[in-house]
Amino acid sequence: MVSAEQVxxxxxxxxxxxxxxxxxxxxxxxxxxxxxxxxxxxxxxNNDALEGWGARAHAANANTLEALVFITSATAMNIFGARKYGGVATATMAFSIIFIVCRVDAFRTGIWVLSMISVLALFIMSFIH
Structure with missing residues (x-):
């Protein structure tokens, strides 16, 4: 069994x-x-004029900043929801791990949707408990 602290x-x-x-x-x-x-x-x-690896670094930076907003918001809702309702769901731990795994660039094209579904599930889980 996974403890609330581990989640x-x-x-x-x-x-x-x-x-x-x-x-x-x-x-x-x-x-x-x-x-x-x-x-x-x-x-x-200036950022639009970057080429090669610089353009890729700029795109990755913008993409990761966008993802940071979503994962932080979903996590905050789950933490505050857990305190309010007195428990946490182990599923939220799984969705957090799935989100990080889906950030690997080699899998990005096919898995981006799964990472956003994980964030959506985290939001939904905050309302369930």
């Missing part, structure tokens, strides 16, 4: 891992921007 720690770890992924892509993107002569007065057009 909550897994959910928080998913948020932290997503943050680390965002932070790593931020470093790569900043390096590419520096090489391209980044101008802070017009950041959007």
């Amino acid at each position: 909550l720690n897994t959910q928080l770890a998913a948020v932290f891992i997503t943050f680390l992924l965002w932070f790593c892509t931020l470093g790569l993107m900043r390096s590419a921007q520096k090489r391209a002569g980044y101008d802070n007065k017009n950041p959007r057009s």
